[in-house]
Structures are given as structure tokens and as C-alpha cells.
Amino acid sequence: MTPAKALLCVRAPVCGLPDGKWENRRYLILRGYIDDSGSRGHSPVLVLGGWISPVTKWLEFIPAWQAMLAGPPPIEYFKMNEAAKLNGQFRDWSEERANERVLMAWAALEPHVAYQVSTIIRLEPFYRIFGAGQIEKRFVNPYYLAFASIITDVAWHQKSQGIAEEIDFIFDDQAMEKGKIAEAWDAFRASADPEIRDLIGSFPSFQDDKKFLPLQAADFMAWWVRKMATEESDGKTRARLPWKAKRNIPGFQMHYDEARLKIVLDRIVRTAAGENPFSPGESA
Secondary structure, X not given: OOHHHHHXXXXXXXXXXOHHHHHHHOOOOEEEEEEEEOOOOOOOEEEEEEEEEEHHHHHHHHXXXXXXXXXXXXXXXXXXXXXXXXXXXXOOOOHHHHHHHHHHHHHHHHHHOOEEEEEEEEHHHHHHHHOOOOOOHHHOOHHHHHHHHHHHHHHHHHHHHOOOOOEEEXXXXXXXXXXXXXXHHHHHHHOOOHHHHOOOOOOOEEEOOOOOHHHHHHHHHHHHHHHHHHHOOOOOOOOOOOOOOOOOOOEEEEEEOHHHHHHHHHHHHHHHOOXXXXXXXXXX
């Protein structure tokens, strides 16, 4: 993708605004890029995670990421899994050279991201609990729960911080999940708590993470969150990040272990039955 096209991909949702409104709103428009890592049979967890920043910061990110891709040697796109396994764009690379590119990727994204968000779902208890027959089999998909968690938890955080601007979300293109999410989007938004409903904007965009550079940064983040969640499942710190952070990036992480998954399923069943999904004195 050329530098000009990459910049247009980031600015696209505001390109229709008159110049004056673009200048006035560009510091307020927030954009979240989210990717996933992990699947059943390959990982004990599914992670959905990424970064949120003003559009202006994403516009600054593009040339920095393109410079990282240019190398030398150049690569067409960055996927953390390929860097770790030395395949794809990193085929025939040495581990040392791949690690150097990982450090370059972190250096390219760190100055430009304002906020980090992630959801971790333990897959064994998820399929055991949600696959017990209380909900339709076609809805037994951890991606749906992770997706809803990212959208609603970010909205609740916005409310707590007094941020009234909607966030434009761009997710990695999940062909199977995208269609079902589109079908359920209006119902999902309508069923959201009235306190945050207005913060949940229009249907998110789904794009190819090989072409949309900020999604490659989200892939980077989701992979490392999955690595840490997998290696530190017993609560003991083992995974070491290969870079030294220059700043503390605020954010939050939602972890769905067995206990939380049981609570979520109970609320879904109660909602489907037309009951109050919360017990007396229980909050969201």
C-alpha cells in the first residue's frame, strides 16, 4: 500500500467533512483498531485487543510504521505470529534479525497510541459452560463475547472519564463472525444500558490487517497479551517483553475466567427469558 493510500485509510471517515469542521474535529475523533489472537486447538485463550487514539495520532503513526516495514530488508506487512515463528514475511530470517524488527515495531507504535484495551477469554471453560445447551449452538463463539466486551467496556470507561465523543472501531476482517455481528448489531445496541447507549456508535468497520497498518499494530498487541496470558495462567510472571517502555500507556483488560463466564451465561439466559439480568444489588 502506498503512503498516500495508507493515510487515506485512516482519514476516510472524516474526509466528507468541510475543511473547517475537519480541523475542529480532528483532535476529538477517536479511532480504535482491534485484532484477535488465539483459537481453539491452538491456544488456551482468545484475545481481542488493540489501541485507541485520536485520528491525528494515527496519521502520525502511518509514516513511522511504513519506515519500520521498509527495513532494510523490507517486508510487505507485519504479523507478530510470523515474526515469532520465522515464517511468512520472516521466512529465512534469523531469530536475532526478527527480534530487531519487533523492537522497531514497538518503537514505531509506542509514541502514537493513547490507550490500550484487551479482552481475554479462557477457551476450555468457555466451550464447556456455553456449550451445555442453554443457548443456541450457533451462538457458542467466544469472539462474540470478546467483541461485545470491547465495545461496552470502552463505552463505560468513556462515561467514567466524561468522554462524550463516539469511538470509530475498526476490527480485523473476520469473515464468518462479521455477518452474524452485522445481523445482531441493532439488537445489541438497543439492549445496551441506556447510560452508555449513545456512546456506542454505528456498526464497526472490518478490514484486512495486511492492508490497514493500524490493524498490524493491534495484531502486535493482541499477540503479546495472548503470550502473557498463556505463560502466566497460574498468576506467576514469566513472559518478558523484549523492549523497555518509555511511557505508561493507560488502558484496561477484561479477563473471562470460569467464574465470570458463568455469570455472563446466567445473565444471557435471564435476558432471553425476559427477566432482569441482574440480581438485587448486582451491577454490571
